[in-house]
Amino acid sequence: MKALTYTAPGRFELIEKPKPEIIDPKDAVVRVTLSSICSSDLHILHGVVPQAEVGITVGHELVGIVEAVGSAVTKVKPGDRVAVNVETFCGECFYCKRGYVNNCNSGGWMLGCHIDGGQAEYVRVPYADNGLTPIPDNVSDEQALFVGDILATGYWAAKISEISEEDTVLITGAGPTGLCTLECVRLYKPLRIVVCEAYENRREFVRQHYPDVDVVEPTECLEVLKSLTEGRGADRVIEVAGGEDAFELAWRYARPNAIVTIVALYEKEQILPLPLMYGKNLTFKTGGVDACDCDKIMQLISEGKIDTTHLITHRYPLSRIQEAYDLFASRADNVIKTAIHPD
Ligand SMILES: [Zn+2]
Numbered sequence: 001m002k003a004l005t006y007t008a009p010g011r012f013e014l015i016e017k018p019k020p021e022i023i024d025p026k027d028a029v030v031r032v033t034l035s036s037i038c039s040s041d042l043h044i045l046h047g048v049v050p051q052a053e054v055g056i057t058v059g060h061e062l063v064g065i066v067e068a069v070g071s072a073v074t075k076v077k078p079g080d081r082v083a084v085n086v087e088t089f090c091g092e093c094f095y096c097k098r099g100y101v102n103n104c105n106s107g108g109w110m111l112g113c114h115i116d117g118g119q120a121e122y123v124r125v126p127y128a129d130n131g132l133t134p135i136p137d138n139v140s141d142e143q144a145l146f147v148g149d150i151l152a153t154g155y156w157a158a159k160i161s162e163i164s165e166e167d168t169v170l171i172t173g174a175g176p177t178g179l180c181t182l183e184c185v186r187l188y189k190p191l192r193i194v195v196c197e198a199y200e201n202r203r204e205f206v207r208q209h210y211p212d213v214d215v216v217e218p219t220e221c222l223e224v225l226k227s228l229t230e231g232r233g234a235d236r237v238i239e240v241a242g243g244e245d246a247f248e249l250a251w252r253y254a255r256p257n258a259i260v261t262i263v264a265l266y267e268k269e270q271i272l273p274l275p276l277m278y279g280k281n282l283t284f285k286t287g288g289v290d291a292c293d294c295d296k297i298m299q300l301i302s303e304g305k306i307d308t309t310h311l312i313t314h315r316y317p318l319s320r321i322q323e324a325y326d327l328f329a330s331r332a333d334n335v336i337k338t339a340i341h342p343d
């Protein structure tokens with residue numbers, strides 16, 4: 001089968017590999033019907049993900065049809081349509097039992113990083129009962145494509161931000177994960193949502209699809225926030241942008257005693273200048289997604305409460321995935337997300 005493979009730092013190649021097989025009773029093999037490219041894939045390409053192993057098939061956002069299951073798999077059977085979870089997790093260890101599946105003792109972000117992922121024709125999914133989410137008949141592959149990764153991230157970011165209906169919530173960054181976060185923040189019906197985004201085409205995308213949201217550029221963000229909150233700043237800040245000054249701006253935009261949730265994956269170290277923020281009494285929540293709510297997210301999609309299909313702006317066959325990478329990396333042609341289908 002064809003598989004996009006991390007062959008060297010700075011290089012992904014579409015090469016021929018054997019079709020994966022069941023190697024553990026808890027495994028499933030999934031035939032990939034749609035996959036996508038994530039900015040984390042670009043981080044691997046740029047060599048800034050130390051746990052990424054040369055030789056692995058990349059890709060961790062995908063949906064497909066179960067091809068085979070091991071003897072211990074009970075949740076899915078061959079022929080089922082499923083979304084694949086970015087996290088591999090056992091469901092039984094100290095962290096999994098508490099919902100912190102990102103920190104699973106025998107898992108975490110494995111697919112497309114530490115083990116073969118899904119920018120391929122087939123993928124083996126360990127702990128399939130945890131790693132696969134059945135797709136209801138009224139949900140299309142495109143609707144389900146982001147459930148296991150960026151939508152899981154957005155849902156988790158909104159959940160841990162403890163949003164109330166009185167809050168002004170600031171989301172910094174209107175890239176794919178920022179937009180998924182926006183979809184999920186809306187579920188909490190906050191008083192106001194402000195989206196701060198540096199690129200005009202992405203600001204326009206938000207205005208077009210979310211007319212009830214305030215959209216600002218970084219230079220005007222603090223001023224607009226202050227005018228909306230009697231000078232206080234945002235009650236909740238969710239930092240998804242990850243750019244050069246994004247972390248500093250995130251805590252500066254927050255009012256005293258706010259919660260600042262950091263979802264962004266930075267390519268450089270960030271500074272937490274405690275003397276400057278002394279007395280601001282901020283609560284920071286940080287890190288990688290605990291993708292433990294995928295069944296709930298799928299249900300919300302099925303009920304029409306979350307819809308991310310408009311994020312798919314470009315479609316390519318697997319044989320042309322390198323073109324999709326070039327487009328996604330360059331942000332040309334107003335791309336938000338690409339969908340990769342089998343040839
Ligand atoms: Zn990702």
Ligand SMILES: [Zn+2]
Pocket residue numbers: 089090091092093094095096097103104105106107
């Ligand atoms: Zn575990």
